[in-house]
Structures are given as C-alpha cells and as structure tokens.
Amino acid sequence: MFSLDTTLLAQMETPWAIILPVIVIGLSLVWLLPRGGKGLSRLSQILALALIWGSLFSLTGLGHIAVTDVLFGVFSTGAILGGICMITSRNSAYSALWFAIVTLSVCGLFLLRSAPFLSAATVIVYAGAIIVTFLFVLMLAQQEGTAGYDATSSSPLLTTVFGMVLFGSLILGISSWPKISISAASPATSAAGTEVAKAPAAQGHRYFTSAETEQANAWSRHPEGEVGSLHGLGRSLFGDYLFAVEFAGTLLLVACIGAIAMAPRRSQGTL
Amino acid sequence: MNPLISTxxxxxxxxxxxxxxxxxxIWLERKVAAWMQDRVGPNRVGKFGLxxxxADGMKFLLKEDVIPSHVNKVLFLLAPTISVMTTMLALAVVPIGPTTTDSTSWQAMIAPGIDIGIVFIFAVTSLAVYGIILGGWASNNKYSALGSLRASAQVVSYEIPLGMSILGIALLSGSLNLETILQRQAEGGIGSWNIxxxxxxxxxxxxxxxxxxxxLPFDLPECEQELVGGYHTEYSALKFGMFFLAEYTHVITVSFLMAxxxxxxxxxxxxxxxxxxxxGAWIVKFAVLHTKVLACITFVMLLRWTLPRFRFxxxxxLAWKVFIPLSLCNVVCTMFVRQFxxxxxxLLPVSLALVIITGLISMTPSPKRAASPLQH
Structure with a gap:
C-alpha cells in the first residue's frame, strides 16, 4: 500500500538518482524565489513548479497505483508545491494561504496514516486559528500592497544551497533504511499477546515491546483494534507520554501567563 | 447495495x-420577522408567499454578476466557494435520520462510523472563516475589511468554548461519534437525554x-448599520447567494447537532x-428528529428579533471571561461525577448553581469599573 516511501528508494543503486533531482529542485527554487524586479512570467513559474514536481516524482518512483497511492500523491504534491509557493510568493497574504494549503495537505497525509484525530486537531489549531491570525496581522499591516523588503527574499542562493544539502542528506538517509514490510511495521499482537514489533527494531534502534511497557505502565496496554482510534490515542498520550504531555501543558501555561504579564495594560495607553 | 451508489x-x-x-x-425567517414586527411578510408570489x-432563487441566478474592478479577482471568487464548501462538508458526518449499526443496510448519513465525528465538524467549520476573511480582504474596501477583521477575531475566539462545551458529553458518552452519542440517549429514553x-x-x-x-445577536461582521454589508458588501447575485446559503447551512448543522x-x-x-x-417506525423517527431540528431553527429565528446586537x-x-471558565468548570464537575x-x-443542580454564581459575579459592581465609568 505505501510502497513509495521506503521500498523503491532502497532499490536505487547510484546516489546520482538522488543528487540529480535535488540539484534540479534547487535550481528551480533559485529561479522561483522573488528578487525584486518584474518577476517571472506565469508560464515560467508553472514550468519551474513542474520541474520540481517531476524531480520529486522520480525520487519516489511511484509503483503500482492504488486509491491510497493516488491520495498520497495528491496530498504530498499539495504539501510540497504549496510549501514552495509559500516561500516564493511575492504577496504575504498569498503566502499565508499557501501555508494553509500545506497544513491541509499534511493533515490529509495524517488521515492516510490512520491518525484522524491528529489530523482534525491540526486543522483546528493550525489552519483554523494560527493561519487566520497570520492573515489578520497581514491585512492590518499591508492594505496598501506589499512593501519592497517583504517582496524579495534576502539571500536566495545561500538559503537554497543549505536547504538542498539538508534535503539531499535526508533523502540519502531515508533511502539507506532497511526495507520494512507492512506486516512487521503495523503492530499486530500475537495470540499470546507477548511480542509486538512496532518498528524496525533490528536496526539497533531500541523500541519497547508491549510486554516491557506493560510492566512499567499498565495503561499503555493496547487492546486489539484500538491502534489509531481515539481510545488508543488517549491511552497512549496519558499512559506512555503522561509526563511529556503534562510538562508541555505546564510550559504552555507559563508562556500564557508570561505573555499576559508582558502585554501592556489599557491604562498604559496601548490597546 | 453497492456502497458507492448508496453514498x-x-x-x-x-x-x-x-x-x-x-x-x-429564508421564507420562514421573513414570515417570523413579519409576525414579530406585526407585519404581513411575503404574500405576493403564491399562496402565503410560498x-x-x-422567485428569489431565480433572481439570484439571473441578476447581473458584477465583479468590481478594484478587487483581487481570484480571492474574490474563491471566498464564497470556501464558505459553501466547508459548511456542506460538515454535514457529511451528521446523521440526518435513524442509523443502524448494521453496516450492510442503508445509512441516513453520508459518512457513517467516523470515530472523531464532532471533532471533524469543528475542524471543517473552523475553515469557514477563510471565506469571510478572503471575501473582506479581496473586496479592497474599508467596510469589508473591517467586517472580516471582526469576523476572524470572533470566530477564532468562539471556537474555544464551542469545543470545550462538548467535552462533558464526550466524557458521559465515552465517544465523540455522533451515532454513539445518540444511541446512548435513545437506549435510556427521555430521562437520559444529555440536556x-x-x-x-x-x-x-x-x-x-x-x-x-x-x-444575530453576533452578526458584527456584517452589521448593516455600521458596515453597510460587512464582508459581503461588494458581492452580488449568486456570489452573495452562496454566502447566504453557507450561513443557513451552518444554522441547519448547528440545529442538527443540538437535537x-x-x-x-x-x-x-x-x-x-x-x-x-x-x-413506518423509521418515518416516525425521521420526523421526530426533523421536528426537533425545526424547533431549534425557529428558536434561532425568534432570537434574532429578541436580542440586540453585542458591542465588540x-x-x-463573553467568550473569554464567561464561557471559557464556565465550560472548564462544567468539564471538571463532569469528571468528578464520572471518577467517583x-x-x-x-450535574443538573451543579450546572444551575454555576449559572447563578456567574450571574452574581457579573452583577457585583467591580470597584475599578465604578471608578472610571469610561472604561468598560
């Protein structure tokens, strides 16, 4: 089902199959990034985006087509091209809207990985509140069109080179992962309920088996069929990751109180 | 039946x-408005104006479709589309009739068995604000921009008490799935309704x-007396109709959720x-649900002509100082009841006590406010 993420990448022998698309993407990005002046024509913009998309396509090497593959293609294309449009757009309001597209596409990917609650929560928090606040600020600040310093990217060549080095090494790293078959990757409890292989444990990474976590914490026991459901998520958040969740909550509360303390009072003249 | 065809x-x-x-x-709204203001209301086209x-729909379709020259055309056209799309998408997980757990038979909802049910509705409707913001901004008009600025602050603020208020129901029902929530109430009869x-x-x-x-009383983004038409000032014909459709669809969805x-x-x-x-039991159940929904919609319409508009x-x-603390208290009380x-x-007397305490707090004159009457 998810043949495109690891298996086909692992079959690639030569690193040139990775390096070449990465270079093409980088060149297209430099071409696209706004640098003052008149800017690119619509046709060359579309051409550059098509080049990027084609390179990414060659990186994934789409195999047999299933509905989930098509959806994966749609969402990942939306996320990547939306992200590129976000950093290359000359208008900040359009950038915020492309950011919304990126968030929605990533939420679609979450859905495909059977994490519906995470997906819905991300839509509510990011697309529904945070980007709305971005737009709010942008519209207050820039009703007369964008300022010159907002419409240019400050050092397009350097940022693209660094970004592409990071991207290439990431792809190389992922492609060197061992081939994971879905049956081993999905947590399936055996009849005795002893051993669960959640992830590639053979690679030297240490993952807890369910028997071990059960000793530590009875709450993290996952009944059959609960993985990906709301009950499973809640059990995991408030069982496996209780301290992390509580710590993050406390941190946010402290940040909230700090923000209120720093904000000027009405009697001091602002707001 | 093939699930694709039945869907x-x-x-x-x-x-x-x-x-x-x-x-x-819309006809009902105009009739209710007329009745509350001692008028006749629409009565020219057909019997009782039925x-x-x-006629209004034809007018929306046939009127000249004006796009002002100073607008951002892409976003101007995108805004009403987003409004309609998001509100329609929210209806996908609302059961419009009795549903069964038998997966082979026809279900009276578009997407049955969504585990996150109500959270999906909140997620989708939280995107509806984009329609208003983009509409107001793309119109390139001060009134529209003011309307959309108000709307973004209002909608983002009220999402928080909206989401928190249903946490108590999630705790009682043990689920966020609308079918499960309904099923628990139906099995217990009228004594176990969540109200x-x-x-x-x-x-x-x-x-x-x-x-x-x-x-109304929350229509600040479009209040006529201050902002002409707010975010939809520049919209005409079917584009305005789509904003209108989105608002009424939202009311329908909310009424279904209440029921x-x-x-x-x-x-x-x-x-x-x-x-x-x-x-005919299925028909009766269907009719009962829709009667409750219609009653809720009528209540919304009566409210419109009863309460004046809020100041910003x-x-x-109301959202930050009253509803959010109150809904938090409600969640804590529900957790208490479940835990012990x-x-x-x-929960019934406790809820009433919370409302009374809130009223008493709000009626107690605060010394700061009394000292400086201009700062409300």
Missing part, C-alpha cells in the same frame, strides 16, 4: 434537502455556535424508541 444517493438527498430547506428557511423562495446532565454545556454550545455562524447531542436525536417516549419496530468588547468578554461514580443527576 452517492445519500449525498444527493442531503444536498437537495439542504438547498431546498435553505430557501424555505413561491417566494423560487438533563449538561444544560450549561447546551447553553454554551448553542450560543457559541450562533456566534460561529454570524447570526442529536442534547435532545436525544430521533428518540421520543412511546412513539420512537429503539424497541419500536411497527410499520462585550462579545470578546456519583449519580449523573448531580
């Missing part, structure tokens, strides 16, 4: 029902949902219980 049929039924329903809700919605245990949550949910759909989450859905003593299997600082104060296995009926 397509359901989508057609829901879409047709909502479009027809919306146009007749053909008026069709008895979560009256405070019902009030907060209903009020916040009204604010989300920009209905399903708080008033037992299709359940009614004696005539519509899980045990009633007489001929009052609006923000107390009788759920404790």
């Amino acid at each position: 397509l049929i359901t989508i057609g039924v829901v879409l047709g029902g909502v479009l027809g329903g919306c146009s007749y809700l 053909l008026q919605p069709i 008895w245990f979560q009256p405070l949550a019902a009030m907060i949910f209903f009020t916040s949902a009204l604010a989300e759909s920009n209905r 399903i989450m708080f008033f037992g859905g299709w359940n009614f003593p004696w005539i519509a219980t899980p045990d009633s299997h007489y001929a 600082d009052q609006l923000m104060g 296995s107390l009788s759920w009926w404790w």
Whole structure:
C-alpha cells in the first residue's frame, strides 16, 4: 500500500538518482524565489513548479497505483508545491494561504496514516486559528500592497544551497533504511499477546515491546483494534507520554501567563 | 447495495434537502420577522408567499454578476466557494435520520462510523472563516475589511468554548461519534437525554455556535448599520447567494447537532424508541428528529428579533471571561461525577448553581469599573 516511501528508494543503486533531482529542485527554487524586479512570467513559474514536481516524482518512483497511492500523491504534491509557493510568493497574504494549503495537505497525509484525530486537531489549531491570525496581522499591516523588503527574499542562493544539502542528506538517509514490510511495521499482537514489533527494531534502534511497557505502565496496554482510534490515542498520550504531555501543558501555561504579564495594560495607553 | 451508489444517493438527498430547506428557511425567517414586527411578510408570489423562495432563487441566478474592478479577482471568487464548501462538508458526518449499526443496510448519513465525528465538524467549520476573511480582504474596501477583521477575531475566539462545551458529553458518552452519542440517549429514553446532565454545556454550545455562524445577536461582521454589508458588501447575485446559503447551512448543522447531542436525536417516549419496530417506525423517527431540528431553527429565528446586537468588547468578554471558565468548570464537575461514580443527576443542580454564581459575579459592581465609568 505505501510502497513509495521506503521500498523503491532502497532499490536505487547510484546516489546520482538522488543528487540529480535535488540539484534540479534547487535550481528551480533559485529561479522561483522573488528578487525584486518584474518577476517571472506565469508560464515560467508553472514550468519551474513542474520541474520540481517531476524531480520529486522520480525520487519516489511511484509503483503500482492504488486509491491510497493516488491520495498520497495528491496530498504530498499539495504539501510540497504549496510549501514552495509559500516561500516564493511575492504577496504575504498569498503566502499565508499557501501555508494553509500545506497544513491541509499534511493533515490529509495524517488521515492516510490512520491518525484522524491528529489530523482534525491540526486543522483546528493550525489552519483554523494560527493561519487566520497570520492573515489578520497581514491585512492590518499591508492594505496598501506589499512593501519592497517583504517582496524579495534576502539571500536566495545561500538559503537554497543549505536547504538542498539538508534535503539531499535526508533523502540519502531515508533511502539507506532497511526495507520494512507492512506486516512487521503495523503492530499486530500475537495470540499470546507477548511480542509486538512496532518498528524496525533490528536496526539497533531500541523500541519497547508491549510486554516491557506493560510492566512499567499498565495503561499503555493496547487492546486489539484500538491502534489509531481515539481510545488508543488517549491511552497512549496519558499512559506512555503522561509526563511529556503534562510538562508541555505546564510550559504552555507559563508562556500564557508570561505573555499576559508582558502585554501592556489599557491604562498604559496601548490597546 | 453497492456502497458507492448508496453514498452517492445519500449525498444527493442531503444536498437537495439542504438547498431546498435553505430557501424555505429564508421564507420562514421573513414570515417570523413579519409576525414579530406585526407585519404581513411575503404574500405576493403564491399562496402565503410560498413561491417566494423560487422567485428569489431565480433572481439570484439571473441578476447581473458584477465583479468590481478594484478587487483581487481570484480571492474574490474563491471566498464564497470556501464558505459553501466547508459548511456542506460538515454535514457529511451528521446523521440526518435513524442509523443502524448494521453496516450492510442503508445509512441516513453520508459518512457513517467516523470515530472523531464532532471533532471533524469543528475542524471543517473552523475553515469557514477563510471565506469571510478572503471575501473582506479581496473586496479592497474599508467596510469589508473591517467586517472580516471582526469576523476572524470572533470566530477564532468562539471556537474555544464551542469545543470545550462538548467535552462533558464526550466524557458521559465515552465517544465523540455522533451515532454513539445518540444511541446512548435513545437506549435510556427521555430521562437520559444529555440536556438533563449538561444544560450549561447546551447553553454554551448553542450560543457559541450562533456566534460561529454570524447570526444575530453576533452578526458584527456584517452589521448593516455600521458596515453597510460587512464582508459581503461588494458581492452580488449568486456570489452573495452562496454566502447566504453557507450561513443557513451552518444554522441547519448547528440545529442538527443540538437535537442529536442534547435532545436525544430521533428518540421520543412511546412513539420512537429503539424497541419500536411497527410499520413506518423509521418515518416516525425521521420526523421526530426533523421536528426537533425545526424547533431549534425557529428558536434561532425568534432570537434574532429578541436580542440586540453585542458591542465588540462585550462579545470578546463573553467568550473569554464567561464561557471559557464556565465550560472548564462544567468539564471538571463532569469528571468528578464520572471518577467517583456519583449519580449523573448531580450535574443538573451543579450546572444551575454555576449559572447563578456567574450571574452574581457579573452583577457585583467591580470597584475599578465604578471608578472610571469610561472604561468598560
């Protein structure tokens, strides 16, 4: 089902199959990034985006087509091209809207990985509140069109080179992962309920088996069929990751109180 | 039946029902308005003006489609589309009739068995604000921009009490799935409707949902006296019609949610219980649900001509200083009852006590406010 993420990448022998698309993407990005002046024509913009998309396509090497593959293609294309449009757009309001597209596409990917609650929560928090606040600020600040310093990217060549080095090494790293078959990757409890292989444990990474976590914490026991459901998520958040969740909550509360303390009072003249 | 075909049929039924329903809700709204203001209301087209919605629809379609020259054309056209799309998408997980757990038979909802149910609705409707913001911004007009600025602050604020108010129901039902929530109430009969245990949550949910759909008394984004038409000042013909359609669809969705989450859905003593299997029981259940929904919609319309519009600082104060603390208290009380296995009926007096305490706090004059009468 998810043949495109690891298996086909692992079959690639030569690193040139990775390096070449990465270079093409980088060149297209430099071409696209706004640098003052008149800017690119619509046709060359579309051409550059098509080049990027084609390179990414060659990186994934789409195999047999299933509905989930098509959806994966749609969402990942939306996320990547939306992200590129976000950093290359000359208008900040359009950038915020492309950011919304990126968030929605990533939420679609979450859905495909059977994490519906995470997906819905991300839509509510990011697309529904945070980007709305971005737009709010942008519209207050820039009703007369964008300022010159907002419409240019400050050092397009350097940022693209660094970004592409990071991207290439990431792809190389992922492609060197061992081939994971879905049956081993999905947590399936055996009849005795002893051993669960959640992830590639053979690679030297240490993952807890369910028997071990059960000793530590009875709450993290996952009944059959609960993985990906709301009950499973809640059990995991408030069982496996209780301290992390509580710590993050406390941190946010402290940040909230700090923000209120720093904000000027009405009697001091602002707001 | 092929699930694809049955789903397509359901989508057609829901879409047709909502479009027809919306146009007749507008007729109902005008009749209610006329009745409350001692007028006659629409009475020229057809008997009691019953053909008026069709005439209005034709007018929306045939009027000249004006796009002002100073607007951002892409976003200007995108805005009403987003409004309609998001509100329609929210209807996908609302059961419009009795559903069964039997997966082979036809279900009266587009997407049955969504585990996150109500959270999906919140997620999708939280995107509806983009329609308003983009509409106001793309219009390139001060009134529209002011309207959309108000809307973004209002909708983002009221999402918080809206989401918090249903946490109590999630705790009581052990699920966020609308079918499961309905099923629990239907099995217990009228005594187990959530309204008895979560009256405070019902009030907060209903009020916040009204604010989300920009209905009076929360219609600050489009108030005529101050902002001409707010975010839709520059819109005409079918584009304005789409904003209108989105608002009424939102009201329909909210009314369905009220009926399903708080008033037992299709359940009614004696005539519509899980045990009633007489001929036509499905129709009766369907009718009971839709009567409850219609009652809720009528209540929304009566409210419109009863309450004056809020001032903007009052609006923000209501969300942040009243509803959010109240809904938090409600969640804590519900957790208490669940944790210590107390009788759920404790929640009724506790909710009433919370409302009374809030009222007493708000009536106590604050010394700061009394000192400087200009700073409200």
